[in-house]
Amino acid sequence: MTYIVNDACIKCKFMDCVEVCPVDCFYEGENMLVIHPDECIDCGVCEPECPVEAIKPDTEPDLEKWLELNKDYADKWPNITVKGEPPADREKFENEEGKFEKYFSAEPGEGS
Secondary structure (H helix, E strand, O other): OOEEEOHHHOOOOOOHHHHHOOOOOEEEEOOOEEEOOOOOOOOOOOHHHOOOOOEEEOOOOOOHHHHHHHHHHHOOOOEOOOOOOOOOOHHHOOOOOOHHHHHOOOOEOOOO
C-alpha cells in the first residue's frame, strides 16, 4: 500500500503534509503535489494533515489513475521537504470538482 495525492490538491497545494512526512516522499508540481509510491512507507501521517482531503490510501477504489500519475510525476518533479506558501487564491478552488481537466499542469514546482 501507498498513499496518493488526487486532484483535490490542484490549485490548493496547502503543503501541511510535507511538514509531517518522515521520508520526504513528496514532489512538487506547479499547482499540486504528488507522493512517490516507491518511497512512501505507508505511515499515513500525511492523510489527516490535508485540509482538502487530497491524500488517500491507494487501497480505496478507483484510484489507479492517481497512483500512476503520482508515480510518473514524482520521477519528473523536484522533491519538496519544507512547507512552502500555498497559492493566495486557494480558497476559491477548495471545493471545486473536475480540477484535473480544468487546471492540471505538468510543469514542475520549485521544490526545496
